[in-house]
Amino acid sequence: MTQGYSQEGKRLGIVVAGSLSQGIEVKLDSQVSIEDMAVGRYVSIEGKRKRFYGLITDVRLGAIDPRFSINPPDMSDPFIAEVVIGTSAFGTIKVLPRLIWDITSSAMQRTKTVPQPFQIVNEATQRDIDLIFGPEDEKRLVIGNPLDMEAKLCLDLELFATLSNGVFGKSGTGKTFFTHHLLNGLIQKSKAVSLVFDMHSEYGWSWRPQGSHQEFKALKQLFPSKVAVFALDEENYRRRGLSPDFIVRIGYDQIEPADIAILKESDS
Numbered sequence: 001m002t003q004g005y006s007q008e009g010k011r012l013g014i015v016v017a018g019s020l021s022q023g024i025e026v027k028l029d030s031q032v033s034i035e036d037m038a039v040g041r042y043v044s045i046e047g048k049r050k051r052f053y054g055l056i057t058d059v060r061l062g063a064i065d066p067r068f069s070i071n072p073p074d075m076s077d078p079f080i081a082e083v084v085i086g087t088s089a090f091g092t093i094k095v096l097p098r099l100i101w102d103i104t105s106s107a108m109q110r111t112k113t114v115p116q117p118f119q120i121v122n123e124a125t126q127r128d129i130d131l132i133f134g135p136e137d138e139k140r141l142v143i144g145n146p147l148d149m150e151a152k153l154c155l156d157l158e159l160f161a162t163l164s165n166g167v168f169g170k171s172g173t174g175k176t177f178f179t180h181h182l183l184n185g186l187i188q189k190s191k192a193v194s195l196v197f198d199m200h201s202e203y204g205w206s207w208r209p210q211g212s213h214q215e216f217k218a219l220k221q222l223f224p225s226k227v228a229v230f231a232l233d234e235e236n237y238r239r240r241g242l243s244p245d246f247i248v249r250i251g252y253d254q255i256e257p258a259d260i261a262i263l264k265e266s267d268s
């Protein structure tokens, strides 16, 4: 279906317009249903010597003749519907180009240009995802799947450990769950040592996700020899029948007025 170094990614359409900052406009082929398109999906665009990778950021309907919106054709007639859909009236997607794979140098770079007009746009495949995020191996951790794809999405833990990162989301969306997965991965693949300030006692011995009755093992249970628990509240730990590795005691002489001041409730 596609050509050259590209492989089986399903063809979606062709590049018709766009810019680097605003995104590339892609006219969908007539046999591709706009209902199957979704914002956030990965696509590849075949250049001559480069392959572009981007994300779908918008899905739109277009028509050659603006009069279609005032005087729509009779779509109950299957013959007219077949003639109109995909030619006179069609779907378009907006793609934000992110990365370029240079075939001659086999290097991945950030996008600094756009593909030529009428280049073919395909769905990204597992091979594309591997090329971008790398395959699963001793330094990469599988963290999920791209939207609407079976492909595995991997995180390079060595790179991850050198950057500042955050896990954000609304309450109950799986932040603690995901952070457990990341910490497990970092310990298992021995890529970094983590210091966890565990305000809600979720990472030490066991934890229960929001709205769940099921209790899960936490880091100390999973990796007893690799995890040390430092407790401030020894009694709380003993009540649960556990013993921390270290008890941390803060002397009165180590507490400054400013430490107390931040505990004061705000008046507003």
Ligand SMILES: Nc1ncnc2c1ncn2[C@@H]1O[C@H](COP(=O)(O)OP(=O)(O)O)[C@@H](O)[C@H]1O
Pocket: 169, 170, 171, 172, 173, 174, 175, 176, 177, 178, 208, 209, 210, 211, 212
């Ligand atoms: N990847 C996942 N797959 C299925 N269920 C999940 C996943 N991540 C979290 N959950 C479920 O979602 C609920 C909230 O998870 P939690 O990590 O406590 O959310 P948060 O910390 O964002 O408030 C829990 O019941 C948990 O079992």
Ligand SMILES: [Mg+2]
Pocket: 175, 176, 177, 210
């Ligand atoms: Mg949480």
